[in-house]
Amino acid sequence: MNISAPRRANGAITIGLCLVVALLEGLDLQSTGVAAPRMAREFHLAVAQMGWAFSVGALGLLPGAAIGGRLADRMGRKRVLMLSVALFGLFSIATTQVWNFESLLAARFMTGLGLGAAMPNLIALCSEAVPPQQRSTAVGAMYCGMPFGAAIAAVIGIVSPGDEGWRHIFYVGGIGPLLTLPLLALFLKESAQFIATRSDDAAHHEAAPGVARALWKEGRAGTTLALWVSFLGTLIVLYFLINWLPSMVLSRGLTRTQSGVVQMMFNIGGGIGAIVIAGLMDRIGRRPTVTGMYVGIAGALAVLASASTGATMAFGGLLAGLFLVGGQSVLYALASSIYPTQVRGTGVGAAVAVGRMGSILGPLIAGQLLAIGQSASVLVAASIPLIAVAAVAALLVVARFPRGQFMAVAH
Template sequence: MKSLNDQRLPSGGVLTIALCFVVALLEGLDLQSTGVAAPRMARELMLAKDQLGWAFSIGALGLLPGAAIGGRLADRLGRKPVLMLSVALFGIFSMATTMAWDLNSLLAARFLTGLGVGAAMPNLVALCSEAAPPERRGAAVGAMYCGMPFGAALAAVIGIASPGDHDWRHIFYIGSIGPLLTLPLLALFLRESNRFETLARQASASVSVSISNALWREGRAGTTLALWCSYLGTLVVLYFLMNWLPSMVLNRGLTPVQAGVVQMMFNIGGGVGAVTIASFTDRLGRRSTLIGTYIGIALALCALAGATGGTSMALGGLLAGLFLVGAQSVLYALAGAAYPTHIRGTGVGAAIAVGRVGSMVGPLLAGQLLALGQSPATLVMASIPLIVIAAISALVLVSNFPREALPASRVFNNKSI
């Protein structure tokens, strides 16, 4: 397999993808940090379980407007300045989290952190999509997106290695210093998208197109709807497992250490899946990759539901992370290719915002059903129909792609990018 460097990346493309990977890593670290810090945070701030649930959810709530606004601003102001603003925002308010003194101050800090994290992702997708030629977009976006699960795994390692039972602020110190140190690197070395700069120089009237026209006009209604459905269905299941997998392990009578190992395997599988499965779209084609990936998700969920011991749970977690995060990585690459340059940020940002609804609905719905006495295995199996819907939507999305958005091995038109 050739590396990204061997695939005719434009000048600075590898550096762009590397810097975006670092930002995605820091995002993954931040998204997992509240869960890692939760037990110690709850003791110090005297938070009840329902209040702690709000602390989990409020960050995800901030992701919704962040993604929509960040994507829209990316098409107006440029990818680089909006990404830098986003990184500064979630770095500053991750630091503010360490200064929380009660529930309300904690919720405010986590919401604003989520706003910054949400605004960064559509810019990362747009930059990586535009840093690579069409035939390498899947690999480029996948290489960036694998930073998310690896960042989450890093947060878990920090939690395991944390000294004392009351020290929870250190993970947020790391989560704030990292982004703030990354800002000078972005300022010095990150190049603005050449495609965006070309449009800006041409002062194209299409740059000011309305959100409605960007998403629903000129034959894009079917593409947008299919993209949203595939994001929503996939992320409901992904975030259900991200939040409840440790509890599932404990429910099987296994130890907290085994629960941590299963969660770690889930994140490692996700990191591997993000870069490898997305790259398959460049070599095998989108349709074949999607069919194989969603079949893999269904089989992984069956394996996870039937697992009983630590080894089988770890294997199920690894496969679930591999295919679920891999599927989401493919969807990010598809979103980057589904819209032309002048509305790419808007289109990707809107899809991410809709997908974030799934990131909140999945854990919340699972919690309600578990409280009513449903077993974790039943919930895992019940999520397979959602995966089927997401798979069908993704296949419809590919069939709705305009001719110029197909892989370059089949057709290539420079005007589409």
């Protein structure tokens, strides 16, 4: 009898369910941007107020990731994921019932908390559902749901008619997670590694490690710091492009249709990159994958900075999505590999939270520089040194944990 067959089946089910949740998360993260013009007309919101509506959801992601990761190590990955999914589902529906600017901010902040808390648990569940040598592939397969979910949000926005149609996207973003909850309850298995670790701790009467020990003790301080630098630098550039790429296309004198094509190519590239680049880590090793990934990011930025036609902008958008979004899945896989099971949720959650700071800082810094007269092309080119710093930090993480040692901490 092949005892590994049920384990492989459970792993595939876990990754599939986590992919569905990531798809819904990507949809919800994109929903405010898609619905913004019609929401602004209905509630008579100024541009600055819409900026707050965008930012408050991102602000909720940061504490959500840190808290969700910490609770994962205490309560279990499955339980916290289900609570997170329920939270962002309920408050996405609540967004359809808002009556003014303040109620909109409250609903989006609470949605952000749920979305932020889900991601560390998705990463932990996928990385612990497969053998260590398949961990990066599993995390990448889950994370590809994010850009595809964002693309679905854009489609819903297009096919929803009239000014009232903006509510449709939030209904989908809320009902979808609530319908997923019974599937998670019935078919999602708690991480066997987490259960075994908790049993060992109980047998030896050991308390769960504190945050300081999880992140900074037992030789992890330098690794944690380098991981945070790589997350922050990469996500500053990623979210700068997510927010400003359409404006950059229009500033070149191209049409809104061409801008939409560039954005679509960015999302397609992101979905492909999340699967392919993370999977390469398991096949050719971490150092060549991370090196190639950051060289690809720098090349994509150079193409975007110099592009002048719709075709070259679309090609640059495809490359940027491929390597930046793919790079994010690689960093998630690295984070899940360098922390032992006992503190994996805390370590991954903290790294995700630091990355969420980049999602706030990137658009904010870019907006301020554009306001004083810098062009988007100059900002894209200026992002290349930041990517170089992030690359050095990620390679330091890899150097501290060669392939064998990554696997050693998996158990």
